[in-house]
Structure formats: C-alpha cells, structure tokens
Amino acid sequence: MKSFTYKITDPVGIHARPAGLLAKAAKASGSKVTIEANGKSADASKLIALMGLGIKCGQEIVVSIDGGDEANAVDVLEKFFKDNL
Amino acid sequence: MDYGLVAKKIYENIGGKENLVSAAHCATRLRLVIADNDKCDSKAVEDIDGVKGVFFASGQLQIILGTGTVNKVYDEFIKVSGVSAATKEEVKQAANAKQNVFKRAIKTLGDIFVPIIPAIVASGFLMGIMEALNFMVNNNFIQLDTTSSVYVFAKLFSNVAYVFLPILIAYSAAKVFGGNPFLGAVIGMIMIHPDLQNAWTVASEGVKVTQSVWFGLYSIDLIGYQGHVIPVIIAVWVMCFIEKRLHKIVPEMFDLFVTPLVSVFVTGYLTYSIIGPVFVFIENHIIDGIQALIALPLGIGSFVMGALYAPTVVAGIHHMYTVIDVGQLARYGVTYWLPLASAANVGQGAATLAVALKTKQTRTKSMALPSAFSAFMGITEPAIFGVNLRYFKPFICGCAGGACGALFASVTQLGATGTGVTGIFGILLCLSAPVKYITMFAISAVVAFVLTWLFGYKDEVPAEKKETVKETVKEEAPVAEPQDMTIYAPLTGNVIAREAIPDETFASGVLGDGVGIEPEVGEVVAPYDGEISSVTDTRHAVGITGPGEMELLIHVGIDTVQMNGDGFELFVKEGDKVKKGQKLIAFDIDKIKAAGFSATTAVLLTNSDDYSAFKVEKTGKTNKMEKIISIEK
Numbered sequence: 001m002k003s004f005t006y007k008i009t010d011p012v013g014i015h016a017r018p019a020g021l022l023a024k025a026a027k028a029s030g031s032k033v034t035i036e037a038n039g040k041s042a043d044a045s046k047l048i049a050l051m052g053l054g055i056k057c058g059q060e061i062v063v064s065i066d067g068g069d070e071a072n073a074v075d076v077l078e079k080f081f082k083d084n085l
Numbered sequence: 086m087d088y089g090l091v092a093k094k095i096y097e098n099i100g101g102k103e104n105l106v107s108a109a110h111c112a113t114r115l116r117l118v119i120a121d122n123d124k125c126d127s128k129a130v131e132d133i134d135g136v137k138g139v140f141f142a143s144g145q146l147q148i149i150l151g152t153g154t155v156n157k158v159y160d161e162f163i164k165v166s167g168v169s170a171a172t173k174e175e176v177k178q179a180a181n182a183k184q185n186v187f188k189r190a191i192k193t194l195g196d197i198f199v200p201i202i203p204a205i206v207a208s209g210f211l212m213g214i215m216e217a218l219n220f221m222v223n224n225n226f227i228q229l230d231t232t233s234s235v236y237v238f239a240k241l242f243s244n245v246a247y248v249f250l251p252i253l254i255a256y257s258a259a260k261v262f263g264g265n266p267f268l269g270a271v272i273g274m275i276m277i278h279p280d281l282q283n284a285w286t287v288a289s290e291g292v293k294v295t296q297s298v299w300f301g302l303y304s305i306d307l308i309g310y311q312g313h314v315i316p317v318i319i320a321v322w323v324m325c326f327i328e329k330r331l332h333k334i335v336p337e338m339f340d341l342f343v344t345p346l347v348s349v350f351v352t353g354y355l356t357y358s359i360i361g362p363v364f365v366f367i368e369n370h371i372i373d374g375i376q377a378l379i380a381l382p383l384g385i386g387s388f389v390m391g392a393l394y395a396p397t398v399v400a401g402i403h404h405m406y407t408v409i410d411v412g413q414l415a416r417y418g419v420t421y422w423l424p425l426a427s428a429a430n431v432g433q434g435a436a437t438l439a440v441a442l443k444t445k446q447t448r449t450k451s452m453a454l455p456s457a458f459s460a461f462m463g464i465t466e467p468a469i470f471g472v473n474l475r476y477f478k479p480f481i482c483g484c485a486g487g488a489c490g491a492l493f494a495s496v497t498q499l500g501a502t503g504t505g506v507t508g509i510f511g512i513l514l515c516l517s518a519p520v521k522y523i524t525m526f527a528i529s530a531v532v533a534f535v536l537t538w539l540f541g542y543k544d545e546v547p548a549e550k551k552e553t554v555k556e557t558v559k560e561e562a563p564v565a566e567p568q569d570m571t572i573y574a575p576l577t578g579n580v581i582a583r584e585a586i587p588d589e590t591f592a593s594g595v596l597g598d599g600v601g602i603e604p605e606v607g608e609v610v611a612p613y614d615g616e617i618s619s620v621t622d623t624r625h626a627v628g629i630t631g632p633g634e635m636e637l638l639i640h641v642g643i644d645t646v647q648m649n650g651d652g653f654e655l656f657v658k659e660g661d662k663v664k665k666g667q668k669l670i671a672f673d674i675d676k677i678k679a680a681g682f683s684a685t686t687a688v689l690l691t692n693s694d695d696y697s698a699f700k701v702e703k704t705g706k707t708n709k710m711e712k713i714i715s716i717e718k
Contacts, residue, residue: 015621
C-alpha cells in the first residue's frame with residue numbers, strides 16, 4: 001500500500017464536480033483508492049461517499065492506494081490532485 | 086496486475102468446477118452464478134490482490150474488479166475455468182431458463198393485453214348482455230323491440246372489438262416486439278380477412294376452401310383466425326423478427342417499400358402455410374382428446390376438463406367447442422359440455438372478482454371488476470388476459486373453481502338444451518334443472534373466489550406501507566412493485582434532460598446519468614426505499630442507496646455549495662433508512678435565486694455505468710413520486 005497527503009486548494013473542496021473527476025480517476029487507476037479526512041474515510045471511486053466526507057478548501061487529506069499498479073497510480077493521482085484540487 | 090493470476094485465484098476459491106454455473110461480467114464486476122454459495126470462500130476471494138469487493142446479490146457472486154480490469158480477468162477466468170465448455174450445470178441452467186421463458190411468456194401476454202383492455206372490457210360486458218337478450222328474444226322468454234335503434238346499434242357495436250380482436254392484438258404485439266405496429270395490424274387483418282371462411286363456422290359447416298401451398302407440396306384449409314390469440318402473437322413476432330433484420334440490410338432508399346412488403350408477405354405466407362396447419366393439427370388432436378376425456382366415468386373427465394377449459398381458451402381452441410355441443414345435442418338431446426364451459430368461465434370470473442375486491446390499487450380494481458362481470462356472462466378474455474394470467478395464481482384458482490363446478494355438473498347429470506350462452510344466462514338453457522345450475526355456478530364461484538382470496542393475490546405494495554410513510558406524502562401514496570429498479574421524482578417541477586442542466590459537470594454525465602429538475606416546490610423526497618449514504622454539511626445535496634445498489638445523487642441547485650447551507654434544511658442523517666416519498670431536504674427556491682444561482686436540481690445515478698439500461702421515463706412537468714427513470718441491471 002502506498003499513500004500521500006495533500007492539501008486541498010480548490011475553493012469548494014471535494015464537492016460534486018471535483019469529486020466526480022476524482023471518482024473517475026480512482027476507478028481508472030485499477031487500484032483501491034481510499035481518502036481519509038475529518039476522521040472518516042471513503043472509497044474514492046464512490047462519488048457519494050466522497051462527497052459525504054465534506055472535505056473543504058485548506059484541509060489536509062490522506063490518499064491511500066492499494067493493489068494494482070500502485071507506483072503508477074500514485075503518480076497519476078498526485079498529478080490529478082495538483083491539477084484539479 | 087497479472088490478470089491470469091487473479092482469475093486463477095478466484096477460480097480456486099469458488100468451490101471447483103462443479104460449483105460454477107456460469108460467468109458473465111458488467112462494467113466493473115465479474116458476475117458468477119454459483120450452485121452452492123456455502124462452498125465458496127468469499128472472504129478468500131476478497132483478499133485476492135486486485136479484488137475490490139465481493140458480495141452475493143441477485144443470485145450471483147459479484148466480484149468487483151473495476152473498469153478496464155474486469156474484462157481482462159473475465160477472459161482469463163473463462164480460460165482457467167473452461168466454463169464455456171458444456172457441463173452438467175448448463176443443463177440445469179437450461180431448465181431454469183425454460184422456466185423463465187414461461188414466466189416471460191406470461192409477462193409478454195400481459196404487456197400485449199393491458200393496452201387493449203379499455204377496448205374490450207366494456208364491450209365484453211355489453212356483448213354478454215346482448216347475447217343473452219338475443220337468446221331470450223329468439224326463444225320467446227321475453228318480448229323486446231329488437232328493431233329499436235338502441236338495440237340494433239348496441240348489438241352491432243358490442244362485439245366489434247371481439248370480431249376484430251386479432252387486429253388489436255397484432256397492433257399491440259408489434260409494439261411489444263419492437264416492430265412497426267401498423268404492419269402488425271396488417272398481419273392481424275390478413276389473419277381475419279373477410280374473404281376467408283370464419284373460424285367459428287368451421288365447427289358447424291366444415292372447411293369450405295383449401296389452398297395448395299409451397300408449389301403444390303401440400304394443401305391448407307383457407308380459414309380465418311377469428312377468436313385466436315396465440316397464433317396471432319406468434320405471427321406478429323415472426324413479422325417483427327423479419328422486419329427488424331430487413332431494416333438493417335435493406336438500403337435506406339428501398340427500405341420503405343421493400344421492408345413492409347417482404348415482412349408482411351413472408352409472414353403471411355408462413356402463417357397460413359405453417360403456423361395455421363400446425364395449429365389445426367394440434368386443435369384436432371386436442372378436440373379428440375377432450376371428447377375421450379369427458380367420456381371418463383364418475384365425473385373425473387369433467388373435473389379435469391373443467392380445470393383445463395380456461396387454458397384452452399388461452400390457446401384459442403374454444404371456437405371448436407361448438408362441435409362438442411352440437412354432437413352431444415344430436416346424440417343425447419342435451420349437451421353436458423355447456424355446463425362445464427359455464428363452470429370454467431364462472432371460475433375465472435370469480436377469481437378476477439376476488440382480485441378486484443382484494444386489491445387496493447384503483448387501476449387494478451377498475452379493470453378487474455368489469456372483467457369479472459363480463460366473465461360471469463361468458464366473455465372471459467378480459468378476465469383471463471387482463472387480470473388472471475398476469476398474476477397467474479388467480480388463473481390457477483379460477484381453473485380449480487371450474488373443475489369443482491364441472492365435477493358437480495357431471496355427477497348430477499346437468500345437461501343444457503342448447504348452446505350459445507354461458508355464465509349467468511346459461512341458466513336459460515338449463516330450465517329443467519335450475520337449482521342444479523345455480524348450485525354449480527355457486528360451487529365454481531365460491532371455490533375460485535375463496536382460493537384466490539386466500540392464496541391467489543396480494544397487492545405488490547403491502548397495505549401497511551402507506552401508513553409508515555411520513556405524513557408529508559399522504560396526498561400521494563406511491564404504488565410500485567417491490568425491488569423494482571425505478572427512480573421516482575424526488576421533486577415537483579419540470580424534468581429536463583441531463584444534457585440541459587445548466588452546469589457542465591452535471592450535463593456532461595461525468596457524475597453519472599440522470600435528469601435535471603427545475604423545482605416548483607422547495608422539497609426533496611426519497612426517490613425509492615433506501616439508505617442515506619451521504620449528506621453534506623451544506624445541506625444541499627444528498628446521496629441515497631436503493632434497490633439493486635442504485636446510488637443516486639440529488640444535488641439541489643447549481644453551485645449552491647457556496648450558500649453554505651443558508652436556505653436549506655436537512656431532515657435525515659447518514660445511515661438513516663428512508664421510505665420512498667419521505668422528506669429529505671426542504672429548501673427556499675427564492676433564496677437560491679436571490680443568491681444568483683440556478684435552482685435546477687441534478688438527479689444523477691452515480692453508478693449508472695454498472696447497469697445495462699437507463700431510461701428516462703418522463704420529462705416536462707412532473708409531480709413528485711411520478712416515475713421518471715427506470716434502470717435495468
């Protein structure tokens with residue numbers, strides 16, 4: 001399992017639009033991607049669960065990647081967060 | 086990821102080859118049908134690297150592997166397991182499939198008949214009355230002015246829907262089978278062309294004209310299909326099959342001319358040269374069989390036949406029964422067949438009546454009640470096809486009632502002095518033994534009614550559900566089948582296509598397929614029975630998981646996250662179980678507009694990729710709890 005932390009810069013946090021993009025990216029990665037924040041965690045491929053975390057701008061989150069091509073998935077997702085969130 | 090390894094590991098943990106019935110996959114999941122779930126180590130499967138989740142649902146072991154992965158694992162899985170090679174289990178599966186075909190056939194019959202019901206219920210009722218009146222007038226039971234315009238027109242109009250029933254059936258069937266309904270109607274018309282001998286006259290007059298077919302190979306009887314149902318449906322199915330294929334191969338320029346011509350001609354030819362003769366052959370043997378059956382002593386034959394009468398109506402053999410009536414009248418001076426037919430018809434009517442009285446759904450009631458009465462007058466099509474066969478159990482209960490009535494009639498030697506009317510007015514043919522006839526009627530009716538009442542019918546929505554739904558939906562008690570994959574409108578307003586939602590993210594479908602609703606009332610209710618899977622602190626969006634793992638996002642307004650909850654009130658929390666129609670969110674439309682946002686609410690199925698079909702049922706002005714989307718796995 002690999003993980004990294006990220007500080008959200010998107011003004012609305014992980015809400016509908018960015019959450020949808022993230023869910024797509026997580027699904028496409030082929031790995032199990034989990035997001036932890038606010039003491040809760042959610043499967044990143046599940047849009048509704050992601051939105052349920054209520055992650056806001058400026059918050060630190062932990063992204064864990066498990067299974068599949070982890071090394072590649074970490075790179076892809078890190079880039080995704082920087083570009084979109 | 087090593088797909089082969091994942092496939093092999095899955096295969097090792099599902100209880101061996103004997104335990105595997107079939108394998109399939111959807112966008113994200115490997116779906117395995119397992120003979121014995123206990124032999125399957127789902128925990129171990131879950132631990133396999135690459136497997137994201139495992140669960141049993143809809144009789145399948147579903148293994149979540151993810152988009153892009155699942156198809157590769159599936160290919161490897163087929164290789165390792167050799168599931169496509171014939172196994173014992175496939176035979177078993179074939180047996181299951183057969184049962185499903187039967188169920189599907191019943192459902193198809195229902196789908197075809199329900200739209201026709203308005204045309205045949207009232208006229209069936211009227212036809213029963215007119216036939217009885219006509220009989221009474223002809224036999225001098227009553228004096229009536231049969232030349233009055235009301236009488237003449239009522240007689241003329243009442244049987245039209247039945248005389249031309251094959252056309253109605255053909256039109257409806259073509260719609261169900263996805264063909265052109267007008268071409269379907271043409272097939273129906275061909276089958277009852279007025280130049281052909283009417284099927285009802287064959288019993289009394291014999292076959293008048295034959296026609297050589299297939300260049301002299303053999304000859305067929307040139308007879309219409311009046312009173313038939315099944316051959317019409319088969320013919321239309323054939324037509325749709327041909328039509329759909331022709332649409333694909335015929336160049337568009339000739340499509341309008343060639344496709345209808347070929348599909349109608351080929352279907353018509355096949356119908357008269359093959360379907361017809363096969364049915365005549367089967368019919369003749371069945372009639373012979375019935376003659377032998379009713380000759381059995383002690384009422385056994387009558388009992389069996391009383392039960393089988395309604396199924397023969399479904400098959401369309403009943404138009405041949407005049408043969409039996411006429412034969413018996415010539416031989417014994419009375420017919421023992423007519424009371425049997427009467428008992429069977431009354432049984433079906435009573436079963437329908439039980440459904441009518443038991444159901445709380447207005448639609449079913451309004452259909453079942455007149456159907457029951459028209460069956461009591463001997464016109465059973467609406468009752469059988471519109472109600473009893475659809476729920477199936479009432480049909481069986483009706484047959485049981487018919488069997489008991491027929492048994493009584495046979496044991497007491499109840500005979501009728503003529504033919505032509507059954508049901509209530511059939512008593513006119515049994516005036517020598519009216520008490521026996523009434524008793525027979527009562528036995529059929531009571532047996533069928535009581536059986537149906539006790540075992541044969543249950544509303545698909547339990548009645549108590551209405552009370553448990555919160556008072557907020559009192560005005561609209563939702564009616565639906567259980568476990569249906571339907572999304573009901575969570576808001577009252579104008580339903581628009583997903584693409585028309587004024588927000589690129591929602592409109593693009595990246596969050597899943599769905600619709601937008603321009604709300605008229607600031608209230609969101611649950612679109613189905615389910616569980617709240619997520620809420621937001623800003624109270625403007627809610628996620629809800631429902632039947633078949635549907636995950637629906639209801640997002641009130643565009644960019645309304647920026648309102649930070651102002652103007653929104655949330656009535657549920659994460660993990661709450663909710664009932665369809667229960668209030669979830671209240672919001673202030675004016676406040677949203679005042680803040681400069683659109684109030685258009687996105688209703689999106691976030692996992693729409695997981696389903697094979699997603700259909701928007703309604704757009705435009707819609708009340709909450711109206712059906713807006715249906716899903717298929």
